[in-house]
Amino acid sequence: MNGMIPKKIKGFRDIDPELNELRQQVVEKAGKVYELYGFRHWDTPVLEYAENLGKYLPDKETVAEGVYSFRNPETEPVYKNDGSELRDENDLVVMDNHHIAMRYDLTAPLARMYAEELFIQSLKGQLTTNNAPLFRRYQYGPVYRFEAKLDPGRFREFWQLDFDTVGTADVAADAEACMVLSDALEAIGLEKKSFVVRLNNRKILSGFLSGIGIAGEEDEASVLRVIDKIDKIGIDGITAELGKGRKDSSGAVIPGLGLENKTVNAIANYFERFVEDKSRESTIEALFSLNAKNEKFTEGMAELTRIDELLRASGYDEEKVLFSPSIVRGLGYYTGPVYEVESLLTFTDRKGNTRRVGSICGGGRYDGLVERLLGIKVPATGASIGVDRLCELLLLSGEATLQQKGTVLITVFDDELMGEYQKISAELRSAGIPAEIYYGAQRGLKKQIGYADKMNSPVCILLGSDEFEKGVVTVRNLALGKELSATIENKDEWKRKVQKEVSRNELVETIKEMLGRK
């Protein structure tokens, strides 16, 4: 045991019963909504071959690019692109300890699962974009990222709750994804007014940028990275960063991209129109008025217009889903519509500042992900709720309370009576009432009731040998007692009000009554 003390890894957490309860509720309520739309519940392993996870290949044995990974302790064959085993000059199968990684999201494993199922078929040339099967699933569970910096609400192990549709290029699936997110968040208990779904299309961004001379993947990516910050640093901020660079409030120098003034102005002018939220209709109008003669832009606009129609047809008005032309999201990943949900709830931090948590869901269309694994383009789209961040938000904003209801606590006076205690608890449980016997070592009654109090027990039962012989049980209404304790003056009187002696065979009924379950 040399070299370590008992503590958890940075960015990882122990989850207490209260938070577990909240998290489970989020997952259950949203999951139900997903099912209403036809998504089926799947799980995949936490570990995957690093190569299958996509673009982040680990650098030797080290954790690289934010992914936890290690070498598989057993050797396995190395494969060629056609699926056959790689052989050396002696015709022996080449073996290797493959890189294994912990999943960093649930989408990459989905792509692997889908591709694995269809791999043979694709080798035989029987799979095409047109006959790729439709697959809809939802999934939740922990994902792992080796984050360099841990902000509040940002962890290295956290839950996502995904739903995806694989096998359709129809942007109706994207429109639907926005509806699903909106429905799910409402089901979780967020008020309509407290969040907004924001939608954009990467084709529009990309088309606009290439129209003003920013083509090439790298140039586009670096510009998009700056645009992504617009809600944080504003038009002036991005103008500076696209050009000469700027100094931030802490005095740190942020180098600019050094674009020509003409280009910077074009970008600034474009986004200036969309600083304020507008209706979907007028956003579309404003985009059309740019008159960008670019194929990609036009394609993106057609998709956006269709999504607008579909949302309207389904009754999702402006207050629920907006178009925000500056939404960027993951680079080198999303290919068309992208969306995220911004929470408008606020909380007060320790310094008394009012703050927002911001984005709690994200998603979009990724038409290239399966292609990396199968060599055949299979369009897909989906989104994810950041479960832990959402829980954090619900707690911080006071939207959720964590107080859990306790059990009926059966206090212990006498080991001889343990059989009776067990019997009582069994009776309560079969009546559907959570019950628990006090097993602590310190048996002072004060201690026992103190425990019940701390566990938020509504009722406790007191049964000693004298009562047992008389065939009675003392029942104390702790919940009522707590209420009355504010005004308590005479302790004996208080005791009389909250506690009563009942006949043993009326016990369960009495407790039901106290719990208001009758």
Added chain:
RNA sequence: GCCGUCGUAGCUCAGUUGGUUAGAGCGUCUGACUGUGGCUCAGAAGGCCAUAGGUUCGAAUCCUAUCGACGGUACCA
């Protein structure tokens, strides 16, 4: 990762220009109340002042490094 601020009891924090024995509130425990939650009262436990070096007659206080927390920035599948 880079820049900045901060690390004192389980928690929230005092702690004088470097000076003897480091404090408070809350919480915990004990008792008044030996079989009863709250309030009140009396008492107790609890600190290598983050860690390791250095400066000094003397360090919680000054310097350096490391670790950790927070804020900004970068990144974000």
